[in-house]
Amino acid sequence: MTKQNKAFKSRIYPNKEQEELLAKTFGCVRFFYNKMLVERKETYEKFKDDEEKLKEQKFPTPAKYKDEFPFLKEVDSLALANAQIHLQNAYKNFFEGRAEFPKFKSKKHKQSYTTNMVNGNIKIEDGHIKLPKFKKPIKMKQHREIPAEYKIKSCTISKTKTGKYYISILTEYEKDIRPVKIQKVVGLDFAMDGLYVESEQGEKANYPRYYRQALVKLAKAQQILSRRKKGSTRWEKQRLKVAKLHEKIANQRRNFLHHKSKELAANYDAVIIEDLDMKGMSQALNFGKSVHDNGWGMFTTFLEYKLKEQGKQLVKIDKWFPSTKKCSRCGNEKEMSLSERVYKCTCGLVLDRDYNSAINIKKEGLRLLELA
Numbered sequence: 001m002t003k004q005n006k007a008f009k010s011r012i013y014p015n016k017e018q019e020e021l022l023a024k025t026f027g028c029v030r031f032f033y034n035k036m037l038v039e040r041k042e043t044y045e046k047f048k049d050d051e052e053k054l055k056e057q058k059f060p061t062p063a064k065y066k067d068e069f070p071f072l073k074e075v076d077s078l079a080l081a082n083a084q085i086h087l088q089n090a091y092k093n094f095f096e097g098r099a100e101f102p103k104f105k106s107k108k109h110k111q112s113y114t115t116n117m118v119n120g121n122i123k124i125e126d127g128h129i130k131l132p133k134f135k136k137p138i139k140m141k142q143h144r145e146i147p148a149e150y151k152i153k154s155c156t157i158s159k160t161k162t163g164k165y166y167i168s169i170l171t172e173y174e175k176d177i178r179p180v181k182i183q184k185v186v187g188l189d190f191a192m193d194g195l196y197v198e199s200e201q202g203e204k205a206n207y208p209r210y211y212r213q214a215l216v217k218l219a220k221a222q223q224i225l226s227r228r229k230k231g232s233t234r235w236e237k238q239r240l241k242v243a244k245l246h247e248k249i250a251n252q253r254r255n256f257l258h259h260k261s262k263e264l265a266a267n268y269d270a271v272i273i274e275d276l277d278m279k280g281m282s283q284a285l286n287f288g289k290s291v292h293d294n295g296w297g298m299f300t301t302f303l304e305y306k307l308k309e310q311g312k313q314l315v316k317i318d319k320w321f322p323s324t325k326k327c328s329r330c331g332n333e334k335e336m337s338l339s340e341r342v343y344k345c346t347c348g349l350v351l352d353r354d355y356n357s358a359i360n361i362k363k364e365g366l367r368l369l370e371l372a
């Protein structure tokens with residue numbers, strides 16, 4: 001038996017009183033996080049030349065701030081504890097070179113906090129969810145019932161820019177997963193426009209038309225916003241419109257990525273991809289936001305757990321593997337400029353550039369799986 005995690009996201013409908021406590025909790029978490037960050041920054045400046053000393057410095061705790069700022073005691077203490085863990089992880093990632101120095105939390109960003117299941121403090125009953133510190137359970141609209149054998153681990157409550165509230169309930173369950181004998185394998189080449197090109201037919205996973213249309217609509221709405229006077233009524237109205245479109249697009253994208261990853265996990269026993277460094281890539285090639293927005297990171301996360309829960313595999317090949325340069329028929333290598341859309345080889349192969357790459361990725365995966 002292996003432990004598996006699954007998250008269930010639902011919309012919640014707090015009443016006025018509950019909305020106030022949520023706002024207070026978001027505020028306290030942000031306040032506490034920023035306070036800790038200030039202290040960490042000072043510590044860092046003070047000891048940055050002495051790594052040993054820097055490592056010895058204790059991380060601030062909620063208890064310390066609660067004495068100084070008693071209002072912190074009025075909100076869920078687990079929310080604060082999680083903010084501390086969150087910052088600790090952000091710090092660790094920074095020190096190990098995986099991320100930039102943590103940034104301050106602003107009111108403008110999505111508001112959220114995380115709490116944990118401790119001694120039955122979280123309960124779901126009659127379309128409501130009970131959360132720590134709340135007198136009454138909050139109304140919740142569930143799309144999927146959480147199976148009885150799934151244990152609730154934590155909940156993240158968030159408020160979007162357009163004022164909607166959501167809860168993501170993280171659960172854990174045991175599953176008897178047996179490794180599948182790998183027979184059907186596919187390679188995917190990351191595609192800048194669209195999502196990927198697959199190795200079997202050379203087909204591109206294009207985002208649906210309605211999604212691309214929504215993106216055009218968003219760009220137009222943003223342009224209008226930029227022309228409005230900041231802070232005016234008309235600006236505020238347009239800002240809300242832009243935020244709504246953002247949310248709609250994010251939902252459409254997530255649904256599409258779920259759909260595509262589900263399809264692949266159903267049809268194949270192993271999926272081979274390149275281990276791409278998205279952040280480095282968008283910086284190096286100056287693609288700006290498009291690489292992040294393309295959804296590749298989210299897609300591979302979905303794909304990985306969907307394969308895993310069926311005993312299947314996601315294989316990541318080295319990012320330095322020359323998937324673009326190689327001829328997928330004879331193995332010859334040559335330089336390819338970004339503008340060359342077709343791979344032509346002296347052996348006679350003429351193939352779409354991305355299709356050729358996808359086949360190479362698949363072949364490399366087969367070699368790693370010792371199937372070739």
Ligand SMILES: [Zn+2]
Binds near residue numbers: 327328330332346349
């Ligand atoms: Zn060739």
